Amino acid sequence: MTALDNYVAPTSLEQAVVQLQELGEVTILAGGTDLMPQSHAGRVKFKRTLMNIRRIPELRGIVREGDAIRIGALTTISEMMAHPLVREHLPLLVSAGDHFASDQIRNAGTVGGNICNASPAGDTLVPLMVLDASVELASKPDDTLFRRSMPLPEFFVGPGKTRLAPAELLTAVRVPIPPKGFVARFHKFGTRPALDISAISIGVAGVLKDGKFSQVRVAFGAVAPTPVCGCATQEALEGKRLDAATIAAAAKAAQDEVHPISDVRASAWYRKEMIHNMTKRILEDVSANH
């Protein structure tokens, strides 16, 4: 049982950040699909105030801002998947949504919640990383609204741990519109097709031009305390043709650079094997279809 002293539901960003600053001990509630099960299981203790952020209009909506797309923190997974801007420019996020939980959870769970929950198996994190996304944060430490932004990889510290300051709110995630020739793949590997937590996940993105793969970004989920960059794999691919030798070398690099743990979902050995096999499969698919 958790004793809550206080419940607030601010109706503007301004009000929210002020309250965060003044009340200090606040638990933020978005869709609640992580928070509620975690609190029931006793893994998360509610702080003195529960803040429902769902009435803050500034946290909603998906818009184009210059050469980037800004996805409001409160965007649900379903809304993200259905939005024309996302479908046109960021189809990778649609395919990530396709393997995310179930319809009921997608209708409630938000992009901001997925990011702030900072699970190494969070299914928007790896795709957002290879899309070079950054998060937008807001707070009001004094009289002025303070906004900052941060590349996604820097945001994650550990499972459930981020660089979000105590009185800060994640307002949006900003994704640059990919250049011409951009290809991207996300593969979530779980043991069943629906309602599964990733045993591993892989994101690969880059620009294919004249048969060569460049500006390569690779990220892995569920193999470390946070989603991680597949930097050695990127290197093995950068500027290369996606031929059998390159693909084999990249898959090998991927397998060698991850250091997963064994848990109830899979052993470390199997995770490494799957990183190898799935990286290979993704690259073969890219090479065959472009």
Added chain:
Amino acid sequence: MPETIQRDSLIGKRITKLDAPEKAGGKTRYIQDLDVQGQLYGKILRSARVHARIKSIDTAAAKALPGVHAVITAADVPYQRPIGVAKDHFPLKTDRVRSLRDEIAAVAAETEAIAEAALKLIKVEYEDLPVLADPNDSLKPDAPLIHPEPHGATAKHDHLKQAQGIAYRGKPDNIAMTFDYAQGDVAAGERESDVVFEDTFHLHYVTHCCMGVSGIIAEFDPSGNLLMYSNTQVPFLHKREFAEILNMDPARIRIIQPPIGGGFGSKLDIYPFEPITVFLAKATGRPVKLVFTREEEFLASPTRQPVILTLRSGCRKDGTLTFRTVSTLHDNGAYTSWGATTPFVMMQTISSLYRVPHCLYHTKAVYTNNPYAGSFRGYGNLQATFAVEQHMDMMAAAIGMDPLAFRLKNAQDSGEVTPQGMHFKSCGFKECLSTAAEASGFLAKFKANEADKAKPGRFKRGVGMASMLHVGGGAKIYPSDGCGTILKMDDFGSVTLITGASEIGQGSETVLAQLVCEELGVPLSAVRVINNDTEITPWDVGVHASRTTFIAGNSAIGAAKKARGKILDAAAKMAGLDAADLDLRAGHIVEAKNGTVVMTLAKLLRQLHFSDKAELVVTSFYYEPPSKHQDKHFKGDVSAAYAWATQVVEVEVDTDTGIVRLLKVTGAHDVGRILNRLGLEGQIEGGIVMGQGYALTEELMVENGVVRNPGFRDYKLVTAPEIPEMDVRFIETMDGEGPQGAKGVGEAPAICIAAATANAIHNATGVRIMALPFTPEKVYRALKAKDQHH
């Protein structure tokens, strides 16, 4: 009023379950939805250690918490008696805990939250004992005893020991139960064999995962009568057992079953939470409700029996089976429930699914500090079939026969009496084999996959078959396997069927109503079924062993026939006709030969009502027909009828990941006769999915006595997109004793899937895996190991 009515029948039609509207509409009131005026909430403190001596329990702080009405430990209920199949289990633990689920104390409080908070205030001091997590370790000569003879400080056991026959007795070793069965001479069988295989199969823990978690409400009235709202599958047996445990007069115990959110065998035994709730009700003088959390349901419910099974079997070159030797090690867990008795069913499959002249079977169920196993749909048969049907494929391959021909050669026929003594009065086994094989194109696919196996490619297709035999006409586990019926007719032509047989979601209500309609010619809407109150319903042995349709169905038919006789006699007298020339159709009395309406049933019943001799209530009982009971060597018949099935499973194996997908299941089931086609399809399809979970995804992971995945996040049930295409065929053998020819089918569909899947994976990849479940990682590992051998 129509002038003529033709005969119509509901048998074999697709009939929506009677309780479907309320269930689909979310209106069903399960135990969770039931509240009794003045009730308190019960919660149980479970052990924090796997195996330990309890040094002290301090409940003072919990008792002092406002809102708490009682905190009890074993010391507060010196009258408690051991429960369970072997009476080796005190509801509240006295001097030691033997597994993590063990009940140490219980609280009754104004709210669940207060009860929860009180649990946290109870202080328990433990002294750890060595943990036995592997049944093999329990058998070692120097293994610590899990149930040592209580002595010394625990003198209170001595008075328990003397108490009226049921006593807790210590055990000199860790062996909970053994079973031995022999027929013929296996050594001679082995000498005749051209091919012999011996392998060890590992069967894992799974649990029932009933959507409705366990719960009970217990309440004493001022005269000391006990009323329990309980989800039990065996209300009448429990009435007696509760009386023994609580040292009460059974006549003072009443059990009402609210609609039950799933049973599958899990509610066949009494578990500690039930007497504990009664103790709390007694201690507080208030009704007490105790409902499990989902986590508790995973931790403290029984499991399917895990088994290590070594099978040695042989055949001749011509395909004749020669012998089977089986020895199994059952991990009994810390206490004995029905799981320990699964050998009773396992040996039937081993001795009698096929014709095998020589058999030797031995089981040891040994105590460990793991969760304990109970009864679960299929009752040991999934485990036995998994081993037997893999060896069938292996032997067939070794002598160059195809799996179908090899099985057909050894399959049972009707009329056969097996060396164990089972008498197969109706048997559609060979028809099941050929129907399933033909409908699925088994042989062609089997050969094509064999040929494709060595070719490169990531995805491999495989097809595998397995068959089963299971009781389908009751089961002579208890001295009697009977069911009573009271049938009452009102003035409006409506029928109330009062049956001892419980509905646990299997659809028995609907089938029983149909059988009554068939005799009385009334529409289904005219029948009400009452089946959930021991004070009202006549005796029944309980819902288990796929027996309800057969036993309760025959009982209901008996009552309906009696009523029909009375009605027709009265109608004949009134109309001046011969009763033999009359029939009952669509709520009317008609002339049998041309359907000419004589009068409405309602009118006749009203007239009967006012006559002096008429009774509108009839009763009947059905006991399974006399047959030879098994002797102490397990020889003899166990059921009035047997169900048969063959299932063909088609898989696709992803060799990059080890993921096995079930593409299609083709089943052929000897069901005797189809009563409710929709209900039957539901049973078969649900059973297939349960079998699929057992084969591929479900596993209760127990490590050193600790359940590592007590929740649906990591205990993986099959989800909708994984469910394969199904083609289910029914073989109607019209069993002579069955109700309208039907046989039991509840357990049958879950039994073959794991075995057939194992054979299909082998057909696809050449890899044979003898341990369940076939998780991607396990399959991938096996594929890798095979690659490395090449």
